[in-house]
Amino acid sequence: MINTSEIIETISMIRQEHLDIRTVTMGISLLDCIHSDAGRTADAVYDKIMKKAGKLVETGQAIEKEYGIPIINKRVAVTPISIIGQASGAYLPLARALDRAAAGTGINFIGGYSALVQKGFTGGEEQFLESIPEALAETKLVCSSVNVASTKAGINMDAVARMGRIIKETAEKTADSGGMGCAKLVVFANAVEDNPFMAGAFHGAGEPECVINVGVSGPGVVKCALEKVRGADLGTVAETVKKTAFKITRMGQLVATEASRRLDVPFGIVDLSLAPTPAVGDSVAYILEEIGLEKCGAPGTTAALALLNDAVKKGGVMASSYVGGLSGAFIPVSEDAGMIEAVKCGALSLEKLEAMTCVCSVGIDMVAVPGDTSAETISGILADEVALGVVNTKTTALRIIPAPGKKVGDSVDFGGLLGTAPVMPVNPFSCSKMIARGGRIPAPMHSLKN
Template sequence: MINSFEVKETNEMIEKENLDVRTITMGISLLDCIDSDLDKLNENIYNKITRLAKNLVKVGNDIERSYGIPIVNKRISVTPIALVGGSACKTVEDFASIAKTLDQAAKDVGVNLIGGYSAIVSKGMTPAEELLIKSIPLALHTTERVCSSVNVGSTKVGINMDAVKLLGNIILEVANNSKDNDSAECMKLVVFCNAPDDNPFMAGAFHGVTEADAIINVGVSGPGVVKKALESVRGESFEVLCETIKKTAFKVTRVGQLVAKEASKALDIPFGIVDLSLAPTPAVGDSVADILCEIGLEYAGAPGTTAALALLNDQVKKGGIMASSYVGGLSGAFIPVSEDQGMINAVEAGAITIEKLEAMTCVCSVGLDMIAIPGDTKASTISGIIADEMAIGMINQKTTAARLIPAIGKKVGDKVEFGGLFGYAPVMPVNNYSCENFINRGGRIPAPVHSFKN
């Protein structure tokens, strides 16, 4: 039972510390929509999404009013479209037509974003999956709310380097398509290793084939709440620090559990998971980097940063799993650059580099996220950065990702502006020594030996 003290405490977290439910995401399987006729396929997809999600936004708004809990986004994820469109799509334009259908369905039900324009190609690409990847620039350029992801590696099978090479070129093409808008369409594309089937966060959300026909997943956030709690234990031991983070993560996750259960009941769709990731925003006081500073660092990126982040991530998970029976998705601490004012400050101060961010991704949730790089960066260099991040995920049996934004026409020190939750980002330098011969080898990097536990 929730008592009056917990209600008061939660209200204070919402009013003063930027606590929110970042998203209610409805996952929808499109497997029963498959048809060899493209027009019929698009009709089936539109009808199923609009039928199941027609009340999603209304229910989210009702919960928001009833409990006073801000629910920032209402979103949809669908079965990877490379699977759904494989029979009907013969050209890039065919696949892009499905993206337009997804976009129209998202607009008509009123959700912020729809994810699942995706391909899972960890070991190899079918012709349809390769075609979908090649269609991503057109799909993202001709839609507003569609998000795309490609899973190119896993601990079990290794890294598909053919897909990694291809995506270096695709990301540059996406960037060029939106060069008049700071290459902002790259925000809607992410490359994964070990992508989870139940991630509610964009741009990487898709509805995995292991999932039910429809599901409700909730992503909570609360970096400001954690930072505020840590202010009261400055100078205390690591034991006290860890206990404080755990207790706070528990409270934050309980809010997400409540919202998920209420949404599931109102929509008559099963509850899936609560993702308890600390997802920052550009708002003052809502920063993961600021938590690291509160732990004792002058800036994120200072010596000790990886240890502090590892501690934070682990305690968030330990607190969260006691608050919900079903914790999933990504769950941990995100470290995007543009969406976190503290990270932006660290980059501008010269305290953090891409190489240090890469080291941090060994212990955090996800990976190199929302990082602007010079627009003249070579495709092979982008592929090399992706390969490094995928290797971290593969070896460490964790989800990693890369969401890179080659800002066309911009150089190191310039800024790109995205607005809203996406904020702005300084363009960061990359190592320009060539990795082209490595990327051009072709084939795949084999899985590490621990993949043979089965």
């Protein structure tokens, strides 16, 4: 039998240290819903999601109850809608159908109002991008993502310029909720096809008909484990994180296998990410501080995060049969109590966050900037962020909220898991001439690496 201390360890991880399964996400292909008539496509999309994901929430809850592990989110990711809607040329009816299906199945977000335009746009994709602000303002549960760059294709700077404007427009259209629409919109470089986390989840074209992907969490557990090795050298820190990540991931693997069996849907991947929540004690920033930083953002932060991110992967990989998604530590500012404090006291700047994204997933995430930040400046921040991903062959992303009417020092409250974002200062110098050039930044070279 498992011994007492092991059982107590698991129970205190769940009860006191916020261990949970962050999300069980069902990926659903909508390729067979395409029709030249917009209404028929929307009906087919709604029906298919209801049919495939109708039991997702119920099954998730049953697993929660039997195993005693909280599963915070049950979600659905679908084939990029820019592909599904192109034959009919109507995208907003599909956004509404997704929203209705999300409400109907009881899930808390649906991802896939997405487009992949890293090398260029089709005519339909251009129209699709323009529909994003309206779609996010009109719907509650729909999340949108756009891939504008990849290591193989380089950076589509026309898309970067366009997304700057679209982010601004989305903020303005959802101004009454602090620019909430932008919290549901993420722009990627090297987007992955099996990511279970929102807002960036979509069901890639290379994915099967239907699949279950699971995202684990557990910053609180890692923090508590590190409290027990205070003062030990960094090798010990890495070992401790690895062991903890192994245990967390084993639980994710168990839930994924069980959900897949009960729903009769193949198991895709476990995403080994440390995803914080606004709850005190469930913060990635606190882990970095536990490693020995006075505040997250202090010199040494990037190194500490690199250690953490790598150790999580090393520990998690052996614990799961298939690992994928984003797999790394997330650093969303508004969703992490320690990050919020670090920004408020001036320890953490936008530039330091950018540097941190070189060594972890996913990017500059859930950051609020002043409402009067220009579209070109947002495009510039985006271009920098995707350049890091393109050159370093990794996923990077930007989820930024130019909060309407807000200034540095204010805060924007999104509620729930999205948390509260302190408005951060932005470098005031302009990049508008560079953004106006447009075109493509060529794919980078992959030898002579320095």
